[in-house]
Amino acid sequence: MNAVRAQDITCGYDQRKVLESLSLSVIAGEVLVLLGPNGAGKTTLLRALARFLRPMAGTVFLEDQDIWTLGADAVAQRVALMPQSERRDWPLTVEESIQLGRAPHCGWYSPFNAEDCRIVESALASTGLLELRHRPITELSGGEWRRMVFARALAQQANVLLLDEPTAGLDLKYQHEVLRLVCDLAKNRNLTVVVTLHDLNHATLYGSRLAIVAEHTIVAVGAPRDVMTVDLIERVYGVHVTIVPHPIYGTPMVVPLIEKGASKKESDSKKGSDPLVISSGSDPFFESDPARSENGQS
């Protein structure tokens, strides 16, 4: 079943079209990763799915209802958007901020009831923020702040989470911590997640399906193994790459090449064969290592 579906949507700002007749179905319970170069329209797509940006043409369906026939508060009970960044210059505490996630359910006027408090408590616990609950959000580190926003989305109890680059600005540890948290919670609470990422290898590791946004539309969508092909990545990003299996999990790993033409040769010689079975050893990225140091010196 589709949790969210965009049908032939054209979106943009003023006269500039960012996305044109794009269609995408998000299956309930999956973690769908949106990939694509900067400016391709990933954020615009999320905004359209979140009912924040009205498409110029086409329709976004939440289950089977046109999202624009539903009220903003009705949508907020079912869809939570976690933007790439938000203002954090008002010193509300972590707990107070997360409580606001309950507003779509209890309204903007009536006090929070016991049920709301229980849900906030559970969101604090799931994101490991119990000890920081009384800290003003102006004093949080980048990682703590991401967790706070994520906890607020959890308190919103939406079954569709739209996350815009939740790993941006985080170090390796927090990148994986956030993604693992998203995947675990998606599984445990049966949430549908659409997440934009820049790191292709995070995408293949954590995504159940990938969709590539480029050229104003979605150029590929499917399981990581099907989407991650050398040709497609090179076409979309304009970077030479090779694709190797993850040493432990076997998921495809995209490795950029610095030497021009190296991957071209590679993909020519392996034409027709599964790019995933390319093994390292005599691989171009070892050959290109000296090239990199040469570049560095010149």
Next chain:
Amino acid sequence: MKPVVYLAILSAVLLTTALLSLGVGAVTISPGRILQILAARRGSAVASTELTIIWELRLPRLLLACFVGAGLGTAGAGYQGLFRNPLVDPFVIGASSGAALGTTLAIINGWQGTFLGLACIPAASLVGALAAVAIVYGIASVGRQVPIVSLLLAGVALSSLLGAIVSLLMFLHEEKLMTIFGWLMGSLSGRGWAALWSTAPLILIGSSLLWMHSRALDALTFGEESAASLGLGISRLRATIVLSASLITAASVAGGGIIGFVGLIAPHMARSLVGARHARVIPMSGVLGALLLLLADDVARTIVAPSELPVGVVTALVGSPFFLYLLKTRQRELGVGT
């Protein structure tokens, strides 16, 4: 300490201060006597000078100070939250310059009579303030959106324009200079019950509206996208906040002229006591604003007795150093550090 405790303590302080303030002035009256007089019916058969002083002069003025102070405090809290900026005061989007122009025109043209139960000058300042805010809001809006920065810029620009017109009018009508000047500096002197009845209800309505939208204001501080994702209608919310806060500001100006700093300081003090949530900050700012203006007015009417200082001068003289002190010592609590 719990926020409710703070609110209770400060309300008690406000009441006590009010009671003592009634006794201060050219004729000193003891608190016990004040309570007796307050218990006696207004205009009761036993006429006495003290009764008249309390009921006809000091009590309406004191209540007006409380309402105007509370209004400036809550409006300041509302605007600071809306603009996510602790440097904003209730006059930020043109209310003061609009009021100044309205007042100046009324004084120069010698308009008489009443409007909406207000004497002519307060009525003109009320209309001027609301008109200026409406113009600023209209200029800043793009389609159905009103970007915050445009709102601030339009406010600054229009204020300069209106300020220039006021200066020009003052230059051209030298004979009315002192009258206009007295108004622009803010004063609560000589206002009776009529001024109170015509401003207090507007301030009450505006403050209640603001307070009702506390939670939405909290969410709005995350920015538009996040607030919308929580189901908030941003445009309507902004319009409501601006309208309520401007109504309060305009009524306050109509009641007491242009009184600076109360609306800037009261929300700061409130936040450092009870945290950042608007549901607490708004009522707290109201109580603190009332207390501040009451004290300032006590000073204004006693320090150079038998003459009086404009209360706006007192709030600025005491308020600015106090604000600088707060800024220096408590940047973190004010949310402007880090």
